[in-house]
Amino acid sequence: MDLDAVPQEGNATLAGHAKLMYARDAQGRVVTTTSRGWEAEEIVTTHAVDALVAQAAAARERVAQGLASPLEYWMYDRRMDVALLSQTSGFWQWRVRRHLQPRHFAALSGGPARALCAGAGPVRRRTQGTAMNAIAAPVADAGFRHSQAAHCESGVISSLMRHHGVPAMTESMALGLSSGLSFAYLPFIKLSGLPLISYRMPPRAMIKGLLAPMAARFCFETFRSPEDGQRRLDALLADGHLVGLQTSVYWLPYFPPNMRFHFNAHNLLVYGKEGDEYLISDPVFEEPVRCASADLARARFAKGVLAPKGLMYYPQAIERKAVDAGAVRKAILKTVRNMLAPVPIVGVRGMRTLAGRIAKLAPADPRTVAFVGHLVRMQEEIGTGGAGFRFIYAAFLQEAAALLGKPQLLQMSDRLTAIGDDWRAFALKAARMVKGREAVDPAKLAALLREQARREESFFRDLKAAVS
Known part of the structure; x- marks a missing residue:
């Protein structure tokens, strides 16, 4: 991604904050800059939040009608589900589901009641901004x-x-x-x-x-x-x-x-x-x-x-205050091994396994949109994501080129930056489907993901050759 392509669309979910990103300047160097966010992030985050708000509102209505216990409302209001409330409260999932029913919840007292309520947690302080x-x-x-x-x-x-x-x-x-x-x-x-x-x-x-x-x-x-x-x-x-x-x-x-x-x-x-x-x-x-x-x-x-x-x-x-060239080479080879590992859920094989899972999704199933939105949030917002980590690693390869005296790593850095751009294109395509601007097409997304796996496999094989 070039500096002038860094999104400044003003993602409302960031509430005015700026994110740090890595991008390529006019001289071809990967440098840091800030971004006010982009549309794809806002679409999938807003979709996830809206779904949770709707769940909480529906639960509140069910409580008012006597069809659900207050625990159901508080669970969704805390952005939890049965599995998470089970983990935080120590109750088996079947017991959590049981106490979502009014008559069973009303029968709770003492320690069990406190455990379930503590699992849902105290009321969050809802702050706006950071002043x-x-x-x-x-x-x-x-x-x-x-x-x-x-x-x-x-x-x-x-x-x-x-x-x-x-x-x-x-x-x-x-x-x-x-x-x-x-x-x-x-x-x-x-x-x-x-x-x-x-x-x-x-x-x-x-x-x-x-x-x-x-x-x-x-x-x-x-x-x-x-x-x-x-x-x-x-x-x-x-x-x-x-x-x-x-x-x-x-x-x-x-x-x-x-x-x-x-x-x-x-x-x-x-x-x-x-x-x-x-x-x-x-x-x-x-x-x-x-x-x-x-x-x-x-x-x-x-x-x-x-x-x-x-x-x-x-x-x-x-003990060591400077980075050793030998350690850099060793680290690169370890990353190559991780990405090319013969394990179906890791590295490029993991990408292909995920592509196979996406291809099986039914376009008309509402859960498909939730899955696709979750995929983009994991890629671009939670934990920096697919494109973000590729851009950071491209900056590392520039540093490694100088330390190892291998200018070919500069070319590898450019290649990885282009792969990161394709990850962002994948995220935007998926986000448009979540928003309803394009028809939900799991097969298309699966094909794009398989192409990413092919490009990354080729990249990491060439990276191994470059430092060997």
């Missing part, structure tokens, strides 16, 4: 400089590394050196009842993937209770540590309302505390934010898929 979250004190007072990034985990780990004396650790270098680029179609893991589709390695893989190349030692801690997690975080901040956390997006009040979904693998940095508010460097935002301790605790201890369990991490030692 109330703005940091009043200069960030420099804490000895830390906030940097916006395209992705949370690569942004957090690169900021941590730079803060501790590794100036060359850009976000793109962090993604490439940790072999973070990937693809996975995981139908056995559900998010809001739909399969997990990932364009990166699993959570924490980027962080742990940098330990060996940088001869680093990190401490990772989880906790049994929010109280223990908060005490430990406060102690580390008092000692001057910069601390990384894994959290749930849904319970972070500074996120725009339409961006709050139950995604439990969002990373951020905490660099201080004033009164009852933590000072947070969230890499996907332009500026630092504040977050009340109760809200942060809820986000740290959210339950469900990828439950963070209060996870925090911080470096104990980083």
Whole structure:
């Protein structure tokens, strides 16, 4: 994607925020810039939010008619489904469904009632904008400089590394050196009842993937209770540590309302505390934010898929302060192996498996539109996505070309940028189907996805040859 093609359409779901993106400038270099969002993101996010709002409204009407228990309304109002409420409350799914019926819910008392209600969670604070979250004190007072990034985990780990004396650790270098680029179609893991589709390695893989190349030692801690997690975080901040956390997006009040979904693998940095508010460097935002301790605790201890369990991490030692060319070559070859793995749900084979699943969708089935919209949200909004990670990795290949003395990697960078453009074209085609501007055509989307798999397979085979 060229700089002048970076979308500035003003995605309303971003509530005025800007995202950091990677694009190619007039000299052919991949550089960072900001985007106010584009139509495809807004279409699929709005579609998902509208569906949830409609579910909650219908449930409320059913409660008023005595056909459903209040639990059904609160479940949908919290953007949950039966599976997620089961995970957060500890009830089997059949028991959750049972208590969606008024007479069974009315019979609840004591511990079971509290468990179900606690699973649905407290009322979210609905904030508009970020004025109330703005940091009043200069960030420099804490000895830390906030940097916006395209992705949370690569942004957090690169900021941590730079803060501790590794100036060359850009976000793109962090993604490439940790072999973070990937693809996975995981139908056995559900998010809001739909399969997990990932364009990166699993959570924490980027962080742990940098330990060996940088001869680093990190401490990772989880906790049994929010109280223990908060005490430990406060102690580390008092000692001057910069601390990384894994959290749930849904319970972070500074996120725009339409961006709050139950995604439990969002990373951020905490660099201080004033009164009852933590000072947070969230890499996907332009500026630092504040977050009340109760809200942060809820986000740290959210339950469900990828439950963070209060996870925090911080470096104990980083012995190597410069990036080694040998480590870069090794990381590239590992990424090639991941993308060409002989596993049907991983890499280019995973793309083909997903294409086969899409091809079987019925065009007239309303669930098909939900599936296609979910696919685009996973690609372009949740976790940076298919095009976004390809653009970041293209920037890494430019850095690798200089480190390895291999100018052919510049050509590979251009090729991957073009592949990223095709991912965005795929997302736009799918979003237009979700919006109703084009007929829903699963076969067409499956064909486009198979072509992406073909191009990526060819790319990664050539990349292997370029560094071998």
